[in-house]
Amino acid sequence: MNTMWIENEPCALRAWAEGRMIYLELTDGRIVGFPADRFKILRAAPEEKLKKVSVEVNGYALRWEELDEDLTVQGVVAGRFQLPLPEQAA
Template sequence: MRTLRLESEPLAVDVAFSSDAFCVTLNDGRELSIPLAWFPRLLHGSREQREQWELIGGGEGLHWEALDEDISVAGLLAGRGDQTRRRESVA
């Protein structure tokens, strides 16, 4: 069986925000739309704070200094939100 192996991992090249989500554009042309609710620091940050993002690791991740938030592209592709948020208990 053959498997596809990526020569390199996708990298972020741009970020844009709507009122309830943010969109990360990758260097391979894909766009990821992520709910702000997955990242409470971004959700509760001001529009100005959200817009002050920077690429880290050459696009492997995103950083917001004012919000103390770092998000990896690999984590977004895996569907992982903020791993520090409180999980609801299941009864």
């Protein structure tokens, strides 16, 4: 029996920011979110600039033009962040 495996990379339909969280709606129906503070450039950006996120490259990338920052949707969904989670206050 032959089995054909097709890689189905995550693709974003839309992206938005609420507070310091970035959210993506994916083509498979999932909504995923991540803290902007997990990326160096986004961590330094004010909330009004975070809200100017756009979906590019047919849903495979996120772009912040004013910040000159690009992230891949696949990297975000896989949890490949630049910075660790901040330590939680006890």
